[in-house]
Amino acid sequence: MPVFKRLMLYMKPYWWRIVLAALASSALGGLDAAFAYMIEPLLKKIFMTKDMFVFSFLPLAVILLFVFRAVCRYINDYFMGTAAQLAVQDVRNEIFRKNILLDLKFFYRNQTGSLMSRIVNDVGTMQNGVGDIVSGVFRDSIGLVSLLGVIFYRDWQLAIISILVIPLTIYPANILGKKIKLVARKGQEEAGVFASILQETLSGIKMVKAFSLESAMTEQFRLANLKFYGFSQKMIKYGSLSSPIMEVITSLGIAAVILFGGSKVMSNEMSAPEFFSFITAMALLYSPLKKLIASYGNAQRCIGASERVFEIIDAVPEILDNPHGHTISRDDNRVELKNVRFKYQDDYIINDVSLTAEKGEMIALVGPSGGGKTTLVSLIARFFDVNEGQILIGSHDIRDITKASLMNHIALVDQETILFHDSIANNIRYGKPDATDAEIVSAAKVAFAHDFIMEMPEGYETSIGDRGVRLSGGQRQRLCIARALLKNAPILILDEATSSLDTESEQMVQKALDNLMANRTTFVIAHRLSTVLHADKIIVLENGAVVESGTHKGLIQNNGLYSRLCTAQFAD
Ligand SMILES: Nc1ncnc2c1ncn2[C@@H]1O[C@H](COP(=O)(O)OP(=O)(O)OP(=O)(O)O)[C@@H](O)[C@H]1O
Numbered sequence: 327m328p329v330f331k332r333l334m335l336y337m338k339p340y341w342w343r344i345v346l347a348a349l350a351s352s353a354l355g356g357l358d359a360a361f362a363y364m365i366e367p368l369l370k371k372i373f374m375t376k377d378m379f380v381f382s383f384l385p386l387a388v389i390l391l392f393v394f395r396a397v398c399r400y401i402n403d404y405f406m407g408t409a410a411q412l413a414v415q416d417v418r419n420e421i422f423r424k425n426i427l428l429d430l431k432f433f434y435r436n437q438t439g440s441l442m443s444r445i446v447n448d449v450g451t452m453q454n455g456v457g458d459i460v461s462g463v464f465r466d467s468i469g470l471v472s473l474l475g476v477i478f479y480r481d482w483q484l485a486i487i488s489i490l491v492i493p494l495t496i497y498p499a500n501i502l503g504k505k506i507k508l509v510a511r512k513g514q515e516e517a518g519v520f521a522s523i524l525q526e527t528l529s530g531i532k533m534v535k536a537f538s539l540e541s542a543m544t545e546q547f548r549l550a551n552l553k554f555y556g557f558s559q560k561m562i563k564y565g566s567l568s569s570p571i572m573e574v575i576t577s578l579g580i581a582a583v584i585l586f587g588g589s590k591v592m593s594n595e596m597s598a599p600e601f602f603s604f605i606t607a608m609a610l611l612y613s614p615l616k617k618l619i620a621s622y623g624n625a626q627r628c629i630g631a632s633e634r635v636f637e638i639i640d641a642v643p644e645i646l647d648n649p650h651g652h653t654i655s656r657d658d659n660r661v662e663l664k665n666v667r668f669k670y671q672d673d674y675i676i677n678d679v680s681l682t683a684e685k686g687e688m689i690a691l692v693g694p695s696g697g698g699k700t701t702l703v704s705l706i707a708r709f710f711d712v713n714e715g716q717i718l719i720g721s722h723d724i725r726d727i728t729k730a731s732l733m734n735h736i737a738l739v740d741q742e743t744i745l746f747h748d749s750i751a752n753n754i755r756y757g758k759p760d761a762t763d764a765e766i767v768s769a770a771k772v773a774f775a776h777d778f779i780m781e782m783p784e785g786y787e788t789s790i791g792d793r794g795v796r797l798s799g800g801q802r803q804r805l806c807i808a809r810a811l812l813k814n815a816p817i818l819i820l821d822e823a824t825s826s827l828d829t830e831s832e833q834m835v836q837k838a839l840d841n842l843m844a845n846r847t848t849f850v851i852a853h854r855l856s857t858v859l860h861a862d863k864i865i866v867l868e869n870g871a872v873v874e875s876g877t878h879k880g881l882i883q884n885n886g887l888y889s890r891l892c893t894a895q896f897a898d
Pocket residue numbers: 434670671675694695696697698699700701702741
């Protein structure tokens with residue numbers, strides 16, 4: 327069971343908790359055996375020899391025994407529970423750490439809700455399983471072995487008869503375990519589906535309202551939930567079948583023992599107290615057996631969940647960081663694309679694009695929607711690796727530059743405004759984690775955001791809600807610009823950065839940006855062509871290929887696509 331072994335490795339750092347729990351657990355298992363063993367001398371002393379001392383001592387002994395049991399149980403539950411929790415906490419940290427390192431392609435392939443479900447639900451299932459299994463196995467194995475000791479000590483022939491049924495339990499246990507694992511895995515996948523519906527509905531709640539999708543979404547959720555129940559129901563079925571089947575099988579053993587043991591008592595080969603001691607030990611013996619078998623099912627469930635978790639932990643990012651790669655100096659900001667081709671899936675989205683941005687130049691990327699502009703700048707930031715060709719910054723292929731250095735070198739204002747549920751100040755601070763308040767304010771001023779921020783109830787400390795829902799589109803964009811400006815990177819990428827601003831604000835932000843672009847290499851993507859008129863070079867992208875490039879003047883004279891786009895926009 328390599329998966330289970332791996333799971334156990336996570337428990338290793340907490341070994342002393344497990345040892346303590348195991349000791350307590352073993353004591354619990356042993357106590358059952360001691361109790362069964364003691365039946366014989368006690369019955370003899372009390373009912374046969376009428377020993378008053380033993381009789382008066384017994385109630386106290388019972389209380390002490392149960393107090394001791396209670397202490398052992400508490401130690402076991404507490405230490406095993408915390409060990410499992412700590413181990414699973416490490417698993418959860420690791421899955422998050424690994425998951426976040428995977429590249430964008432991975433996240434575009436997998437649904438967010440389903441990934442969340444792995445981190446929350448599957449890890450939760452692991453957590454519930456691990457502690458129970460480990461402590462259960464200790465307690466029940468010790469219990470089983472010591473009770474076997476008692477029955478063999480009492481009467482080895484009867485003992486053999488009573489354990490003959492044990493092999494009979496293996497077959498159903500195995501079948502049930504396999505079914506549980508299969509159903510559990512499918513159930514977890516289904517949980518991912520409804521987590522996805524939940525995630526999408528809640529994050530798209532405005533559209534749900536606008537298109538009156540409430541009942542449709544409710545129905546979709548209900549169906550996914552029902553499907554999940556289908557698997558849960560099967561899991562409960564197989565889980566609950568285990569005990570009854572075992573009980574029926576073990577009743578055969580008990581019946582046989584009553585038959586053979588009873589006749590031994592009648593023929594005075596065995597005393598009644600011995601027989602009771604035997605029967606007690608045997609009845610107690612089947613309980614750990616049953617639990618061990620249930621643990622097996624539980625372990626299968628846990629393994630199913632662990633597999634899904636380990637799949638993510640083991641996923642290898644396609645875009646590998648080269649830790650021995652080059653670090654680029656601030657002056658290295660000439661960007662060159664050489665015959666770049668790239669595809670997300672089957673078709674090339676970027677088709678043989680070559681271009682150079684000299685240090686300090688402003689390059690505008692324009693062209694029809696879906697032409698590949700965003701994709702192209704994503705390649706420069708190495709969110710994806712090119713399929714063919716290469717991208718150079720300074721004299722280095724970006725694949726030979728360390729990720730940290732490359733990311734330090736590039737500041738991005740994305741087409742989608744990406745903000746977090748945090749204060750305004752902190753959202754800007756993501757651009758430079760150690761920025762002072764004064765730096766944040768000055769970045770906000772340059773991005774033309776300071777005034778509206780000061781009008782907010784708590785100024786820079788105002789919380790802006792999930793993804794910045796409490797702000798207007800233009801305000802969000804200005805925060806993103808401030809964040810990128812704060813980063814103060816030599817290469818600036820602005821993907822429709824000012825598209826949500828009114829003309830007046832846009833002109834202001836544009837002026838501020840122009841100052842900043844002065845000694846930076848900047849890529850500007852814009853549909854509003856007024857923002858790119860003065861670019862050093864305008865690249866017109868259509869269907870992933872450069873159809874034209876040059877300055878505004880040159881392109882107008884060319885009378886091609888750019889000129890047509892301009893005519894359409896500046897018609898009035
Ligand atoms: N994650 C993705 N997976 C698969 N295909 C994608 C993905 N992102 C974009 N595409 C495809 O790549 C093409 C180029 O998209 P891209 O976003 O680069 O266009 P764009 O020029 O930025 O358009 P717009 O001006 O509308 O922002 C589109 O045809 C789109 O369908």
